[in-house]
Amino acid sequence: IILLLIFGAIVYIGTAFEPAIGDDADATHAEAAKEMLLRHDGVTLYVNGIRYLEKAPFLYWLVALSYKCFGINQFAVRFPSMVAVLLLAWLAYTFGCWAYSRLAGFYAAAVMISCIGMFLFTRIMIPEALLxxxxxxxxxxxxxxxxxTGTRKRFYYGFYAAAAFAVLTKGLIGLVFTxxxxxxxxxxxxxxxxxxxxxxxxxxxxxxxxxVPWHLLAGFRNEGFFWFYFVNEHYLRFIGQRLPKDYxxxxxxxxxxxxxxxxxPWSFGLPLLFKLPRFPVPQNQQTQINLYLWLWAGMVLIFFNIxxxxxxxxxPAYPPLAILLGSAFASAEGKxxxxxxxxxxxxAAIGLLxxxxxxxxxxxxxxxxxxxxISAHLNQSPADAEKYTFSLGHIxxxxxxxxxxxSGPAIGAALALACGFALAFWFRWRQNHFRATIAMVSAMGLLFICAHFAxxxxxxxxxxxxxxxxINQRWEPNAKIVFNGEYETGSSIGFYTNKQIxxxxxxxxxxxFGSHYLDAPKIFLNYEDVRRLWVGSERVFLFTEDxxxxxxxxxxxLPTIPVATSGGKSLLTNR
Incomplete structure (x- = not known):
């Protein structure tokens, strides 16, 4: 497990320094944590000065604390999620050791830390790893x-406390999944x-x-919070009727x-898990733990399928599946x-192909x-296109x-999988299972590093x-930044300029929703408003997708002066 945690620290924390915070959800969430810190308000989230009431606060508290430790930068944004990845590997190991064996725990940790989903879905600031x-x-x-028995019964309090923090991380879904x-x-x-x-x-x-305390404080300080947060963001989102429809x-x-x-690559072990259930369920502990893990994974998968x-x-279904796979792999070594x-x-054949x-x-x-x-070689669409309502839409x-x-990252990834999986096969052929597993984990680690460079x-x-x-290089007192369209289109500009958009x-x-509060800043413009600013005495920066x-x-x-273009986006100014 020490080797796996060192591997995780190198791959996950080592890739947290770059690239920049992304537009859309990544920078929007990072900005919410930044404004929480600057406003000294841990109850009401704000983005661009507007109340942002759709998210639970725990991840934002941790990122705000990370800002205090490391400064306001992209590493600080990613650090809590990277620590969560390492904790998940350790928890999978601990869970597997307790439920099955040390070997099962080792395999469970290997699955958690080196599966594609773990790396792919910790690249932006979302609460899934912490949840x-x-x-x-x-x-x-x-x-x-x-x-x-005995004092072990006190672990029930750990269950209730962890369930509460799950609710503070992603709302009522934390209660459903506990x-x-x-x-x-x-x-x-x-x-x-x-x-x-x-x-x-x-x-x-x-x-x-x-x-409860955060929910009550948020409700008392923000009129309409309970309807918006519990009805619109939970119930209506579940049935696909949430407004606005940006999902x-x-x-x-x-x-x-x-x-x-x-x-x-561990999904190739899933057939080892499929056995017909026995009813009534046998009373031995291991069979019941297997059942519990399946119920945990199944509830998550079926809930989001609906x-x-x-x-x-x-x-959240990855840990129970990883622990079940760990048990199956440990058993397969002997049987x-x-x-x-x-x-x-x-x-090995897939790596070669x-x-x-x-x-x-x-x-x-x-x-x-x-x-x-690189945008010159891409088939891009507007940021509000339907394909970008999925997190991997840019693929x-x-x-x-x-x-x-x-070409560099692609060749590196190809060599990592081809050589790593071939080496794992050779070790498996020689029945050196530990080295085969390390070869697979190492191959995935090199793949992740190549993916990071890409x-x-x-x-x-x-x-x-x-x-x-x-913008920062050309900034003047009383200058303005205007986005053509929604804030999420260029939200990283707000994060890196520290200016209101x-x-x-x-x-x-x-x-x-937050724009309807009386204290909402007057940031929403129409074309006539922009024209007045454009011909005024102050510099205006206008950001738009090409x-x-x-x-x-x-x-x-009106006449415009181009400032810069990057990634299919342009920056214009009036003087």
Missing amino acids: TVCLTVAHLCFLQAYFG AGPVILFLLVTGKLSTLPQIRLVSGGAVFLAIA NKLPFFSFWLLHLVWLF STSQEYYTF NQRYFLWMNGIL FALGIGLVIWNNQNVPPASD LDLTPQTFASL HVQFEPILSSRALAKE LLLNGQVTGME IKKEALLKNLN
Whole structure:
């Protein structure tokens, strides 16, 4: 486990310094934590001076604390999530050791720290990793108390406390994913009558003492909070009726099949888990723990299959699946080594085919000159296009010509998988299972590092830090920054300039509800407002996507001076 944690620190914390904070949710959430710190207000979130009431506060508290320690920068934004990744690996190991064996714990930690989903969905500031830590602690505490005796029963209080922090991390879903598996477990095992024995009164008091104060304070300080937060952001979001509609739902088959990608390369072990359930459930502890883990994972997966969903919403299902896989892999070392050999053989073939595919794409585009701005090789759409309502929508922008600018990371990734998986197969053939596992983890680590370098190459597309630098260099007293459209389109400019942003036709999405409070700053403009600013005596910076620039200039109908372009976005000024 020490080796895995060192691996995690190198890969996850080492890649937290760059690239810049991205536009959209990443910079919007980072800005909310920054304004929390600057306003000394840990109750009401603000973004660009507007109340931002749709999120629970725990992650923002941690990022604000990180700002205090490291300064206001992208590393501080990512640090709490990176620590959460390391905690998840350690928790998976601890859970696996307690429930099964040290070997199962080792495999569970390896799955958690090196699966694609873990790396992919910790690149931006979202609460999934922190929520999953809270859920894992809660379920580990519950099971230790349930199967324990004497002082072990005190772990029930850990369950209630962790459930409360899960609620403070992502709202009522934290309660659903902690209490739900417990109730189903007691129901299926015929032990629902033991519910009063889990210290409902004293444990409930612990839960309420932690979870309730922030909700009450937020409600007292913000009129309409309870309806907006609990009805609009929870119930209406679940049934797909939340306003404004800036979200989407994965198609049924994509939702399920993509988990083979999120858990890759360990998803090839999933067939080891599928056994017909036995009813009534046997009373031995290990069988009941297996059932509990399946109920935990199943509740998360089925809930988001019904609800609106993003690709990363099922992140809380990774720990129970990783622990089950850890148990299956530990058992396979002694009883089913042939399956292991086939699994690593298939992965070695996939690594080779991936390398050949990357090589072919790069060869076919060898005459394409690398672009100074990678957006020249992308098939971009406006930021409010439907495909970007999914977190990985920018993948659909890629074209074969993109690899002219990404040849280095692409070749590195191809070699990492081809060589790493081949080496793992060789070790597995020689029945050196530990080295085979380390080879797989190392291959994924090198893949993640290559993906990180590619991510840095995409910074002009995903972030507007370069344009923020241009503004900072030309800033004058009383200057103004105007966005053409919603705030999220260029939210990193607000983060990196520390200036309030005026929005042309931008009273939408995350800004809409908070804009109706009496203390909301007058930042929402129409074309006539922008024209008055443009011909005034103060400098105005106008930010727009290039796709929308022609229509903007036509409606503005005033001369503009170009300042800079980057990643399909432009910065104009009036003087």
